[in-house]
Amino acid sequence: MKLELGKIEIRDVRFADRTSIEDHILFVNKREVEELVLEDDKILECHLDITRPGEAVRITPVKDVIEPRVKVSGGGEIFPGVIGKVSPAVGEGRTHALEGCCVVTVGRIVGFQEGVIDMSGPAADYCPFSKTVNLCVVIEPKEGLEIHVYERAGRLAGLKVAAYLGEAGRCIEPDTVDVYETKPILQQASEYPELPKVGYVHMLQSQGLLHDTYYYGVDAKRFIPTFMYPTEIMDGAIVSGNCVAPCDKVTTYHHLHNPVIDECYRRHGKEINFMGVILTNENVFLADKERHSDMVAKLVEWLGLDGVLITEEGYGNPDTDLMMNCRKVERRGTKVVLITDEFPGKDGKSQSLADTCDEATALASCGQGNMTLHFPAMDKVIGTQEYIESQIGGWAGCVNEDGSFEAEIQIIIASTIANGFNRLAAKGY
Amino acid sequence: MAKYKIVHYLNQFFGGVGGEEMAGFKPEIKEEKIGPGLAVSQALGEDYEIAATIICGDNYFGENLNEATDTIIEMIRKYEPDVFIAGPAFNAGRYGVACGTVCKAVEERLGIPVLTGMYEENPGADMFKKDVITVRTGNSAATLRKTLPQFVNLIKKLAEGREILGPSVEGYLERGIRVNYFAEKRGAARGMDMLIKKMAGEPFETDLPMPKFDRVPPAAPIQDIKSAKIAIVTSGGIVPHGNPDHIESSNATKYGVYSIEGMDRMSSEDFTTIHGGYDRQFVMADPNLVVPLDVLREMEKEGEFGELVNYFCTTTGTGTATGSAAKFGDSIGQRFTEEHVDGVILVST
Amino acid sequence: MVKGIEKYGIPVVHMATVVPISRTIGANRIIPGIGIPYPLGDPAQGETDSKKIREKMVRRALKALQVPVEEQTVFEKDI
Structure with missing residues (x-):
């Protein structure tokens, strides 16, 4: 499967009469976007706001972040099975991405798990979306909606807006075009016979209502581990529907820009032979955890992999899935490196992970989420700060009168994301 | 007049009171530098002064933990030192536990920066290295001279409130505190580097050695x-x-x-x-x-x-x-x- | 938490879904829970049966507290 990914660099987003891209500027027709969001009768109100890196602006509670993309050729539609047609499959042909801008969905909280993006100040160093121009879609749901209905409405609104904006890039000549290709197993294995065969075990958060991820629209807790061509993910085959701790959230943006897949392709044909992705999930029943880690080990063996990278989403009991995958894969003779973040308590002195195993000899840290930080008051808040104290990372009394607050960095969207997207790491002192 | 004041804690042996027969010695304070304090003080230079030395017998301390700690805290309080140091205890177990206990209490109750030193297998090291910066020493007093530079450097940094770097740089025992930093490469790239080395059978360094959780023996069952x-x-x-x-x-x-x-x-x-x-x-x-x-x-x-x-x-x-x-x-x-x-x-x- | 209490010589039975974590943290008497969102019972089977499941599990927990153990023990079946 071969995908050409054309990147259109976006330097600013502005409201205008017509949605279009000119000279690296994305112009957005506000009314059309609002109407698109309000097509869903679960949403009462919608308003849009634009914010840029360096501004004294805070966005919260943030639900998801999405990069606008469009499928130009090769069949299939962006976000298949969710807002695009489920068939044909995606991952082939050509796709255009609007790089440098994001759609951010905002609205009162569903759970405790929505987070904060600061566009400047100390927290901005920890958040990838402090560096993008963000079109914020602030939604107000109808009264009395069940939380999962509200979650779904918010999720679909963001994806629809991203797909709508992506259309503006369909006929634009991209600034760069990268080509990614993964061949069927036997051909791929024989292409670089001298290089070690490497795969990626991608654990999707799937712990139930409000903690879910979707693959071609399938709720990840309803599938058993399977093989995925890495290019499928670049066309939105996986979308985030979950509300895990903000720091850990693999936003839909992060699925489109999976750093492990990116890294595997960078080294492909030079240091490794990248064979593909094994998708698995994180479950709430022990039998499922056991069965699916067995299946992951089986798939790794069947693909003949010499080494795998494994990432998780969330912390606590998913650490068990991570360790089970590690132990079982290692015991079948494949080398494993884990990538994850740590939660050693505010003083950094406690155990970093809820579960461990002797086979986990190689782990790349994505930092620890319990470190506390001062969040200065901002000139403007997109959304509302009224939930900060109950959002994960906050505590009762953490907000000061002037609107500044103290919180653990786990309140920042994707600050310690456990897939190695950021440079943040933790070490022993 | 020195700029910075230090109070030093020693056991009966290093304090020159006597050997095992004097282990029941009650805490006393002397306004002078004693034993290892002489070498430390000389190496620190004239900006630093050991204002007083507290000597306490290891057994007395161990048997009267709370009382001894309270007494020692009161002795230290009136000197308002900039830094408090204890030991080093090398491989002496009771002495190590005493150094750790006193240091932890001084930091918590008086808010004064503290420093001790021990051999890594000293039981006191395991108990207190998380709470107290513990210079890595050898297992005998003969190694004092070699670790003197680490003591001097850390005392100065503590007194002046300068940043203390990682354990391998500064020469103290790893405390097991997880601290964030921005690495040169993102996590995925570091993970891939590690995997390439691991597959090739080359040495690599994990970011997080797997911790060993301690155990509690099963309690006796309910009889009735x-x-x-x-x-x-x-x-x-x-x-x-x-x-x-x-x-x-x-x-x-x-x-x-x-x-x-x-x-x-x-x-x-x-x-x-x-x-x-x-x-x-x-x-x-x-x-x-x-x-x-x-x-x-x-x-x-x-x-x-x-x-x-x-x-x-x-x-x-x-x-x-x-x-x-x-x-x-x-x-x-x-x-x-x-x-x-x-x-x-x-x-x- | 389990160890903190058991340190005082009071036996603790840990009823937990993720048995591996229970083992890792050092619980000595472990009873597997049904699932993370409902450790004691199964709402999918209706209230009556859910309660029956819970009753069986709690009874097993009380039994486990009366059994001498030498090492970490998972009580998978009724005793």
């Missing part, structure tokens, strides 16, 4: 269930509506104690859950799924066990530091001991 007092504890975040004690949804810093007196079951009208780590809808509808009060009450009535403690202890398990959990356990254990609880059912989600 018919008269046993049973208590319920949960990490499932069950709290009265409104969460009166503001227990956090994640990384909890406290636990709550709530009455179940006169209740036959956990009613969803009284209780909810604030746990941030699982799908809460089922437990919100029926809290008995986590605190099994309904069946326990029935069994209590039928005399299957003695009695149920009339409250439950509760916190949130998700993302809660093991250090906090251990503290909650200790506090709950104390409470249960006082109330003669015979057995505990602890439910986690």
